[in-house]
Amino acid sequence: MAALRTILYLLVYPGVLFLFAYSTFCEWFDRKAYARLQNRMGPTHTGKFGLLQPIADFVKLLAKEDVVPAAADKGLFAVLPAIALAVVSTAGLLLPVWNFDLARPTWTSFPGDIIVILYLLSLPTLILFLAAWSSTNLFSTIGGARVLTMLFGYEVPLFLAVLSPAILADSWRLAEIAAFYQARPAYLLFNLLGFLVALVAVQAKLERTPFDIPHAETEIVGGTFTEYSGKKLALFRLAFDIELVVASGLLAAVFLGGFPGGAVVGFAHFAVKTLFIVFLLSLLRALTSRIRVDQVVSFSWKVLAPLAVLQLLAAILLKGFLP
Amino acid sequence: MSFEIPIGPQHPALKEPISLRMTVEGEVITNADIRLGYNHRGIEKVAEEKNWTQNIYLAERICGICSHSHATCYVQGVEKLMELQPPRRGLYIRYLVSELERVHSHLLWLGVAGHEAGFDSFFMYVWRDREIVMDLLEMITGNRVHYAINAIGGVRRDLDAGQKAKVLEGVATLKKRSEYYLNLGGTEPSFVARIAGVGRLSRELAIALCATGPTARASGVARDVRKEDPYAVYDELDFEICTADTCDVLGRVVVRIKELLESYKMIEQMVRNLPAGDIACKAPRKAKPGEVVSRYEAPRGENIHYIRANGTDRPERLKVRAPTLGNYPATVEMLKKGFIADIPLIFAAIDPCICCAERAVALIDARGGETAVVRMSDLRRQAIARHLNAPVKGNAAWPL
Amino acid sequence: MKIAVFLPELLRHLFKKPATVDYPFEKLEVPPDFRGTPYLDPDMCIVCKACERDCPAEAIVITDVNPAEKRFRMVIHNDRCIHCAQCVDSCPTNPKAMRMDSLHEIAADDRHKLKAEWVYVRAVLKPKAAAPAAPAAPPRAGEKAS
Numbered sequence: 107m108a109a110l111r112t113i114l115y116l117l118v119y120p121g122v123l124f125l126f127a128y129s130t131f132c133e134w135f136d137r138k139a140y141a142r143l144q145n146r147m148g149p150t151h152t153g154k155f156g157l158l159q160p161i162a163d164f165v166k167l168l169a170k171e172d173v174v175p176a177a178a179d180k181g182l183f184a185v186l187p188a189i190a191l192a193v194v195s196t197a198g199l200l201l202p203v204w205n206f207d208l209a210r211p212t213w214t215s216f217p218g219d220i221i222v223i224l225y226l227l228s229l230p231t232l233i234l235f236l237a238a239w240s241s242t243n244l245f246s247t248i249g250g251a252r253v254l255t256m257l258f259g260y261e262v263p264l265f266l267a268v269l270s271p272a273i274l275a276d277s278w279r280l281a282e283i284a285a286f287y288q289a290r291p292a293y294l295l296f297n298l299l300g301f302l303v304a305l306v307a308v309q310a311k312l313e314r315t316p317f318d319i320p321h322a323e324t325e326i327v328g329g330t331f332t333e334y335s336g337k338k339l340a341l342f343r344l345a346f347d348i349e350l351v352v353a354s355g356l357l358a359a360v361f362l363g364g365f366p367g368g369a370v371v372g373f374a375h376f377a378v379k380t381l382f383i384v385f386l387l388s389l390l391r392a393l394t395s396r397i398r399v400d401q402v403v404s405f406s407w408k409v410l411a412p413l414a415v416l417q418l419l420a421a422i423l424l425k426g427f428l429p
Numbered sequence: 430m431s432f433e434i435p436i437g438p439q440h441p442a443l444k445e446p447i448s449l450r451m452t453v454e455g456e457v458i459t460n461a462d463i464r465l466g467y468n469h470r471g472i473e474k475v476a477e478e479k480n481w482t483q484n485i486y487l488a489e490r491i492c493g494i495c496s497h498s499h500a501t502c503y504v505q506g507v508e509k510l511m512e513l514q515p516p517r518r519g520l521y522i523r524y525l526v527s528e529l530e531r532v533h534s535h536l537l538w539l540g541v542a543g544h545e546a547g548f549d550s551f552f553m554y555v556w557r558d559r560e561i562v563m564d565l566l567e568m569i570t571g572n573r574v575h576y577a578i579n580a581i582g583g584v585r586r587d588l589d590a591g592q593k594a595k596v597l598e599g600v601a602t603l604k605k606r607s608e609y610y611l612n613l614g615g616t617e618p619s620f621v622a623r624i625a626g627v628g629r630l631s632r633e634l635a636i637a638l639c640a641t642g643p644t645a646r647a648s649g650v651a652r653d654v655r656k657e658d659p660y661a662v663y664d665e666l667d668f669e670i671c672t673a674d675t676c677d678v679l680g681r682v683v684v685r686i687k688e689l690l691e692s693y694k695m696i697e698q699m700v701r702n703l704p705a706g707d708i709a710c711k712a713p714r715k716a717k718p719g720e721v722v723s724r725y726e727a728p729r730g731e732n733i734h735y736i737r738a739n740g741t742d743r744p745e746r747l748k749v750r751a752p753t754l755g756n757y758p759a760t761v762e763m764l765k766k767g768f769i770a771d772i773p774l775i776f777a778a779i780d781p782c783i784c785c786a787e788r789a790v791a792l793i794d795a796r797g798g799e800t801a802v803v804r805m806s807d808l809r810r811q812a813i814a815r816h817l818n819a820p821v822k823g824n825a826a827w828p829l
Numbered sequence: 830m831k832i833a834v835f836l837p838e839l840l841r842h843l844f845k846k847p848a849t850v851d852y853p854f855e856k857l858e859v860p861p862d863f864r865g866t867p868y869l870d871p872d873m874c875i876v877c878k879a880c881e882r883d884c885p886a887e888a889i890v891i892t893d894v895n896p897a898e899k900r901f902r903m904v905i906h907n908d909r910c911i912h913c914a915q916c917v918d919s920c921p922t923n924p925k926a927m928r929m930d931s932l933h934e935i936a937a938d939d940r941h942k943l944k945a946e947w948v949y950v951r952a953v954l955k956p957k958a959a960a961p962a963a964p965a966a967p968p969r970a971g972e973k974a975s
Contacts, residue, residue, distance in 0.1 A: 316547070585914075
């Protein structure tokens, strides 16, 4: 019975099936919001309001011819998309939506899961670099180098910003951090600066404008994905969609007070809060133009990192003064 | 570690075939090379087979964006050859369409610049507003792209009071929007960070390399055929040459938006002072032997048509110099010392129209200096032979 | 330095109707003088061949069918037509034998389907002849009028 529950947990809810459905919905929401901000329609005709468009895109890519370059490292090239998908789906299991029982730590909710989720969210970046490197394309190589260069920029501010609420809450467990802020909603205001820093850093992690540098099509064609096609590209795109869900779920858990109220109400909280964050990310995407990779690094270290440190300092000081 | 990356002939940043070979070190370009000749059109040869009237439409099809520029430049030349004096009303309508075309071309370019910088919202908004001028052009001429308003000796369609009111109304809206974009393009930090100081072309270099149009004007060279050699109605209009002295892509954006504002001013003047009378005079079918050079300030720069007549109803020679050709040497210079990320922006900033500039390819013997003609059958035979003798393809060489 | 300069404009449009038209499902109006597809009014054509001579795309071909009856065939190759309406300008009759309609969705899967053909007897117009009462409706591609 426990084995069956685990399998259901992994495959249906909140595992693969749910994440697939919800991440495609988030992609639809992102595309629709982006389009409406630009006075366009966005997906309209596939399903009601074009809701099925991301799924149709996914299926279309699955059906496309899958080309592997002759010079590529074939094993690595083929296995990386699956690993990326597995990594971000695993990260999805750690969100405190489906494991809200505070008293009983389980294997998806334990002290230190915030570190694990951040680690799992960092992995896709390295996978992208490996994917670019293994495809041996010139544009991919440049894209891969840009992926890593950017990683050194945004990763530190993201970690600092996400961990400072945890310091204030005195816990490394997501569910406990969320519960701490549910009990003291006013403290969320102290973390506003960290929220903004994390939002920008997550935008960079997800490689969306203004940080879509590794696959800037007008500069380096498809960048990291230049040689990817068919099923592998589909998996990568899905991995990015799930990463969007997980990252916004993480921000919601840490900065927006988590998802209180049990399975149903908690899920409603999850949906509203993640969609709010996805909307903010879409807004940021619509608002800016792509910047250069050197500008990303200098922006990260000159603006984001000091702000994140400021947030961390504020958290530590507050912790000393407040009961 | 330096290696060469090919931008083009097929690349998402380029809408037309041209090859830019960049030697890069990391993200920095150390050397740039430009290769032309991917697009042979044979338009100049076709022009020798068609009569004066047919060639208007042929010249119009040299370019899809500045179609009216080429047609007008050609028609100006032919009118000079035939010693025709088109009626004032016809000229006003012709150059009204010219200015509307400049508006549409600059707005198009502005959107493309936004897109190349990854600023897609800007792109979408600019192109949405460009629809206003496209609709005006469609209303006046009957088509959105190839206006076909020119005839030898005037224009083909008149403008009525309702259309005049609509033009004024549309221009008033566009003026407001353009002022907004001038403000936005100059202040949005992520966009300014991408275009300020990028693709520098000093005033001296711009003159030495014969840059034309907004590229030259953004380097502080106040050159504009409309002012220097005013043709037709331009000496009656009140306008200024827009320049910028920042010498970079930001300057080119600013110059183009300011030119938009000047164009609105001219359109209003032309619509308000539209003279009464005929719109065209009767043109003869044949032109006397002679030759003429016609200059025209196209949205991208100076457009030159050279026409030679031999007394028949068709030209003996039509030579077209599109403005993009004049800007190639400057582009190579601007690309050097830039970043890979700047390539699309710098290249787009000259508003390249590669198909306008590409002409015939002449095969000249390197030793003898003789021009050769290669027949289609020869080309085919050579291609097959080359295919058969080609070495077996190995793995692509990876530079690292 | 300002940040988020574009924000008010973006948010203002968030709940506005999109500017795009849902084109194939929602048709656009063309202006009244739109240069669509050329067609012939065979009752007016005096076979002066001015349109054939001036057509830049060589899309108009006029051939003899029966010289004794003065019967001609005109074919308009709409696959070659560049919709410049020079044929209308060149047409010397009044009212014009060559006209443009506003059809613009004329794509077909085969270029031969785009041919329009008329077989007709040459019209003899008295100088300053009165116009026929009603202009003919635009004939469809391939329709033959005699």
